[in-house]
Amino acid sequence: MVKDFSEKKFGKLIQRTLLAGVFLSLFFFFLGFVFRLTGSAAAEGLLRTGVLLLAITPSARVTMLVYGYCRTKEYHLALAAFTVLSLLLVSALI
Numbered sequence: 001m002v003k004d005f006s007e008k009k010f011g012k013l014i015q016r017t018l019l020a021g022v023f024l025s026l027f028f029f030f031l032g033f034v035f036r037l038t039g040s041a042a043a044e045g046l047l048r049t050g051v052l053l054l055a056i057t058p059s060a061r062v063t064m065l066v067y068g069y070c071r072t073k074e075y076h077l078a079l080a081a082f083t084v085l086s087l088l089l090v091s092a093l094i
Contacts, residue, residue, distance in 0.1 A: 005068070005071045005072055007072075010068040010071075010072065013064055013067075013068055014061060014064055014065065014068070017057075017060050017061050017064045018057060018061055020060075021053060021054070021056065021057030021060055021061075022054070022057060024053050025050045025051070025053035025054040025057070026050070027050075028046050028047070028049045028050035028053060029046075029047065029050040031046045032044075032045075032046035032047035032049075032050055033047075058088070059085065059088050059089075059092075062081055062084050062085045062088065063085060065077075065078075065081040066078050066081045066082050066085060069081055
């Protein structure tokens with residue numbers, strides 16, 4: 001039985017991906033600031049993790065776009081999104 005993957009569900013998937021990335025990075029920022037106020041050495045790592053998560057969020061969105069376009073059988077858009085994802089990866093490695 002194949003479930004229907006509508007445009008509305010596709011939009012929700014993208015929205016949830018972005019919200020998860022932002023809230024997760026906010027959580028680590030908050031923990032980092034609390035640890036910094038207490039003078040803990042772990043604060044630096046938590047703040048860096050928050051920044052990393054915030055930077056990775058757009059890549060996660062593009063990954064979800066590739067998944068959604070493949071699911072809706074729009075392969076030309078999936079290929080374009082995959083190209084963008086590849087360019088993001090190459091630019092991060094350089």
